[in-house]
Amino acid sequence: MENNEIQYDEYLDEIGYIARKLDTEMTTIERMKIQKSTLYKIGFALIIYIATMISFGLIL
Amino acid sequence: MIEIIPLVVILAFLFETMDSCAGMGFGTGLTPLLFVIGYEPLQVVPILLISEAITGFTSGFFHQEFGNINVKIKKPINRETKVMLNIAILGCFAIILSVFLTYYAIQVEKSIIKTYVAILVITMGLIAMIKLKSKSSNYKPKLLTFFSAIAGFNKGIGAGGYGPVVMLGQIFSGIYEKTATAIVSFSEGIVSVAGVGAFILIPIIKNIPLEIDFILLPSVFTGGFLAALISPYMVRIFPNKIWKIIIPIYALAIGIYVLLQIYVI
Numbered sequence: 001m002e003n004n005e006i007q008y009d010e011y012l013d014e015i016g017y018i019a020r021k022l023d024t025e026m027t028t029i030e031r032m033k034i035q036k037s038t039l040y041k042i043g044f045a046l047i048i049y050i051a052t053m054i055s056f057g058l059i060l
Numbered sequence: 061m062i063e064i065i066p067l068v069v070i071l072a073f074l075f076e077t078m079d080s081c082a083g084m085g086f087g088t089g090l091t092p093l094l095f096v097i098g099y100e101p102l103q104v105v106p107i108l109l110i111s112e113a114i115t116g117f118t119s120g121f122f123h124q125e126f127g128n129i130n131v132k133i134k135k136p137i138n139r140e141t142k143v144m145l146n147i148a149i150l151g152c153f154a155i156i157l158s159v160f161l162t163y164y165a166i167q168v169e170k171s172i173i174k175t176y177v178a179i180l181v182i183t184m185g186l187i188a189m190i191k192l193k194s195k196s197s198n199y200k201p202k203l204l205t206f207f208s209a210i211a212g213f214n215k216g217i218g219a220g221g222y223g224p225v226v227m228l229g230q231i232f233s234g235i236y237e238k239t240a241t242a243i244v245s246f247s248e249g250i251v252s253v254a255g256v257g258a259f260i261l262i263p264i265i266k267n268i269p270l271e272i273d274f275i276l277l278p279s280v281f282t283g284g285f286l287a288a289l290i291s292p293y294m295v296r297i298f299p300n301k302i303w304k305i306i307i308p309i310y311a312l313a314i315g316i317y318v319l320l321q322i323y324v325i
Binding site for chain 2 (some may be wrong): 028031032034038041042044045049052053055057060
């Protein structure tokens with residue numbers, strides 16, 4: 001049963017990999033779309049950047 | 061008060077953009093330029109490693125976010141994760157050896173080994189250009205291990221060229237170009253953490269003072285971090301056929317640049 005699940009996951013991975021390759025068939029406009037959650041993560045990364053720079057200012 | 065050097069920010073941004081997009085060039089390209097500007101090796105090498113450790117993971121995270129790669133830690137570990145771990149583990153051993161050789165001042169004839177790396181990168185770049193029109197090949201794990209070992213060996217003896225060999229090695233081994241770029245970003249992050257650890261631990265073990273000058277860190281980090289946010293998105297939006305062309309051309313340029321450094325500049 002567990003082996004079947006692992007095999008199933010492996011097939012899913014392979015399908016995912018092929019799907020990513022096929023992504024090139026999408027138009028540039030479609031690829032340019034950014035999800036809202038990704039924008040939040042970019043914002044969070046920028047906050048981390050500012051915090052790191054403040055830390056550098058205090059430590060160095 | 062931290063000092064931001066605009067020229068270093070711009071250079072770090074440009075080279076990190078290319079590194080996160082084409083999987084190579086941050087160390088090989090930026091290090092000699094900073095030496096030319098007048099910075100010392102101990103002001104440059106550890107700072108680039110610290111910066112690359114952070115930007116490698118940041119870039120890798122956003123490559124995952126934009127769907128250029130699918131890293132999975134839970135079982136069954138997928139192919140991309142296995143490739144990334146394979147490259148990162150060999151790279152970690154190599155960079156520890158490289159830092160060890162630097163600190164123990166073991167002399168290796170740099171011009172000969174750098175010429176060998178330049179010729180290797182140029183040859184691989186040319187082969188990749190010749191193979192441009194061929195259909196995508198099947199995954200060849202043994203070939204990938206072979207190229208990872210060669211890249212690790214080069215880095216271990218301090219010859220550089222790790223990124224180009226790993227990147228082109230992946231493409232020859234049948235890894236999709238966009239995924240290969242993301243794999244290099246992730247593994248460079250892991251390898252750089254090992255490098256930073258070695259830079260700190262080896263002097264402690266040898267009982268000598270730790271000589272790291274942090275003056276460049278805020279500038280390199282600023283340029284590198286912003287590039288690490290933008291590059292995965294660029295990899296996402298440009299079609300793979302563009303990267304298929306850019307990667308070998310950039311590798312050729314790096315190989316020629318290394319040769320020029322040795323014999324002309």
